[in-house]
Amino acid sequence: AQSVTQPDIHITVSEGASLELRCNYSYGATPYLFWYVQSPGQGLQLLLKYFSGDTLVQGIKGFEAEFKRSQSSFNLRKPSVHWSDAAEYFCAVGARQAGTALIFGKGTTLSVSS
């Protein structure tokens, strides 16, 4: 079955501390992987994506993610969290072909403490 697991429902990080959000996937074809962020009352903003090539990908707002095929993981990281990073983060997997469904995880809510 195709699925995305985000094991952490809620994480609290101190401002300035590092962050890692976990994502594991199960997908039958070559996975195309995405991280989206959703601020309260807002839509889904693409943070970064992995299609192929270098397994460490850089995104917007200082985020990066590393694809590990052997572990079926695509964890999101940021070296120093800012209060404005508080939001909900979704990992998603899909096929390359346009028109196919993205499968989302349940999301991780990030709180940032001062």
Added chain:
Amino acid sequence: EPEVTQTPSHQVTQMGQEVILRCVPISNHLYFYWYRQILGQKVEFLVSFYNNEISEKSEIFDDQFSVERPDGSNFTLKIRSTKLEDSAMYFCASSTVSNTEAFFGQGTRLTVV
């Protein structure tokens, strides 16, 4: 920066009524999608649309749902007879033909009472 726009941002409707949710995809994108997110749950795929036809749909997208591109810019989702369980945030998205990278709108929160 081009973006997907959705209207209205919030719609309240009575159970059994028909609703139409509207979206303007990014202008050079040719694939269009609807997703929904029931409160507290994950984002779920409903349907994708290309060249005036449904490309793929999920089990959720049953006969009460329909999609249409009524003109060159709008893409709509119609729910014929709303149920309480249709209450959710509905996201429109679009992508190019190259791959599945989808750009999402801000969403329409549908509340069925």
